[in-house]
Amino acid sequence: MSTQQPYDQDPYQEVLVSPMYLAGSNGTGDAGFAPVAHWPHHYLDEGPCQLLVTSPDQRIRIGWFGDDFELWKITAAKEAVSAPRWTATFNHVTPAEIVAGLTTALAHDYAEADAYEGNGRFLASPSLRWADAVRPLTDAGWTRDGGAERGTVEIIAPDGQAGVLIDNRLSDWDDETVTLWAGPPGWDTRAEADFTARTPSHLIAATAAAMTDPAPVMRERHQLHRKMENLVTLTPVGPTGPQVLPAPQVPRAPTPLDVRRTAVAQAVQRATRFPQTAAGLRVMAARSRTATSVQNRSSNPAPALRARPGASPTAPRRSR
Template sequence: MSARDAYDPHLFQEVLVSPMYLAGPDGTGDAGFAPVAHWPHHHLEDGPCQLVVASPDQRIRIGWFGDDFELWKITAAEDAVSTPRWTATFNHVTPPEIVAGLTTALAHDYAEADAYDINARFLASPSPYWTDAIRPLTDAGWTRDAAERGTVEYSSPDDQAGVLIDNRRSGWDAKTVELWAGPPSWGTRAEAVFTARTPSHLIAATASAMADSAPVIRERHQIDREMESLVTLTPIGSTAPQVPRPPTPLDVRRTAVAQAVHRAARAPRSAADLRVMAARSRTATSTRTGAHTPVTAAVARPLLSPSAPRRGR
């Protein structure tokens, strides 16, 4: 954002952004940390990792790398000093609401586990069926694409997001699942990557957040200009314009009678008498057919008295 733009209040207007997966970051990451806000926080100002939020037993760690491409690094281990069983990373373009899908599931799993339980759900082996990890996406209408042998790819209905599953890789630290959104560029492509032993339900929880159709709040300047044509921005507090109701046949008849009476009142006396009589005749006909209206009566009534002042003069 340029120095001149910094003084443009329009750029700081809050808007609703959809689809959410193209909204980008919000500058704070608060949504990603909110589900684990009650866990201990460790501020590491001097290192590349500026903040670590860890479970009380240190088995789950959520690292925030404020200046790096890989902004989030989340791991789980059998104990505080063991090598992580799995790792998930989210880059700097990923909306924190997507990260919250994973941290919410982790907070739930940890709350249900016994202390130092090696069978805790956040340490479970992944399902042998890759479909379990991305079921929220297929349920949301994402479709399968042609892919290289040994891989599986799905894309969103707008083709602006997708998932790649690479079954060719081996090893516990192999990166096998990647969720992405946005055009392939450093400032526009959101990426979430999971290693091979990540429990399937945790990937599914992240995918579910990604498939959520609810918009998210951003300030206008937080939307990359390359993304503006791909998202819908709705100013908060705006209301849709009221669409005028098309006139009914009765409305048309009322208007015609009122206009005829008005023209008659402005015409010379000799012509006025004839036009008023015609207008009154139509009004009387409408009354007999049930189409008499207060509008016609209110306009025609003063003309019943020749001494009444005429409107429009």
């Protein structure tokens, strides 16, 4: 049962959420499946796995478990019937856009392997240097946490709301040794992606790189947990795109000329309404003089073009 409070705004309003790793899941796996949309799809009526997308040779398997805590399970094997060489799982809070970082890399690796009839990089051994798997994070300014447990390494995002934990202690091949996470601790707020020991480093790096993508993602308001609202930036989306409010118009201060013009206009209005008053007669006389002056200027040459009395218009100027 949900404990979230009622929304003050339309819960189905579309908003852009940033940073992306705190956006949570939108309830569908569309973004994660998009890079492998051309692969065979298997819709399963029974069992926890509702959709299974496989490479054409079925060595790569991407399972969607719609009702489970571990929403995604992705594996790769040397043969279709072999045990998985490595496994990656993503929980129900993880944005599908992060999963797309891995599925995009898998689609690329498989295309290259098919072209050269090889096993493909998706079965490569991981690097001996743990830093290779998280280089996109450190390049983006994520820093190492000095308080990590002995034998582990933790890298934290600048906002402190995401990170990666690497377990360098001896373990079995099927043990989870790398965990990408985002959000406050909690069943419904913490996104997690776990990778087993033999996962190729470049695939973990591709997933990590998706977490550093600054582009916001679209969600409906109710899809974002209320605990996240103070941790993210929300931009409402209108029918034609993000709604940008116009900047407030600051009134321009009147200039001295504006003040004089206003005073003259008000005086003329008063004179028109009360022409027999002394002030009214003065204004009317001023208007008459102004009109006569304008008429004289329009009928005579401009002063700058009239010759001086007694001077020839073509006489040369005396040099000093």
